[in-house]
Amino acid sequence: xxxxxxxxxxxxxxxNLFFHYLLLSMMSLGGAIxxxxxxxxxxxxxxxxxxxxxxxxxxxxxxAAPGPNVxxxxxxxxxxxxxxxxxxxxxxxxxxxxxxxxxxxTIFTYQVAQWGHRNRELRAVRAFKGGxxxxxxxxxxxxxxxLATAGGADSNWRLWLLALGSCLVIWRTRLxxxxxxxxxxxxxxxxxx
Numbered sequence: 001x002x003x004x005x006x007x008x009x010x011x012x013x014x015x016n017l018f019f020h021y022l023l024l025s026m027m028s029l030g031g032a033i034x035x036x037x038x039x040x041x042x043x044x045x046x047x048x049x050x051x052x053x054x055x056x057x058x059x060x061x062x063x064a065a066p067g068p069n070v071x072x073x074x075x076x077x078x079x080x081x082x083x084x085x086x087x088x089x090x091x092x093x094x095x096x097x098x099x100x101x102x103x104x105x106t107i108f109t110y111q112v113a114q115w116g117h118r119n120r121e122l123r124a125v126r127a128f129k130g131g132x133x134x135x136x137x138x139x140x141x142x143x144x145x146x147l148a149t150a151g152g153a154d155s156n157w158r159l160w161l162l163a164l165g166s167c168l169v170i171w172r173t174r175l176x177x178x179x180x181x182x183x184x185x186x187x188x189x190x191x192x193x
Contacts, residue, residue: 005083007049014096017049017080021073021100026108027139032070032101033059034139037146043076052150054079059147064181073101158193 009017020042024035036059043050050058058079062072074094081093119125148159166180187193 005049005051005054006085007080007083009049009080009084009089013047014092017077017093018096018100021097022104025101025104028101028105032073033063033143034136036072037139037142039073039076040146043080049080049083050076054083056147056150064185070098070101073097162187162193 024032024038027038028035040055044052044055055076058075059072062069062075065071074097077093077095077097078090079093080097081088081090084090084093116125144163148156148163162184166184169175169180170177184193
């Protein structure tokens, strides 16, 4: 069972966190959620700055809350700061992770979007867009794998069955995603998944 961490972060650690999120920003082709596998590797496995439960909670809360789903990055920064022991460190964690994840991708996206729009009929541009689709799907699947395997091997079949059923409902119906999220939350609250 995960417990609260008590960590000590130097300025070198904060810079390391910032630069790691700068790099992740450039990899976030399918949105920041597509880089959660590497965030997990860095924050939970390599550095030990977050527990597995804190990592999962940050993603679950941000995905269930209204607004941009990139808020899970802020929650991770907040948790790292709280594990470092103060409210000021929590706010520093939010600023560090959010600036790191947003700055490069925002500048890059703005510049590339303008160029891509001007050259949208070029064969190379269309080929690039078509080639990136499998990469984005693979990154999202790796995120699903990280989240689904965190609970232990004995309960995974129910979670995978729910994920498969949700995919089919999304693909074959026009049911709003919030209903699917509500159904998943209800099944989780009842202890079924």
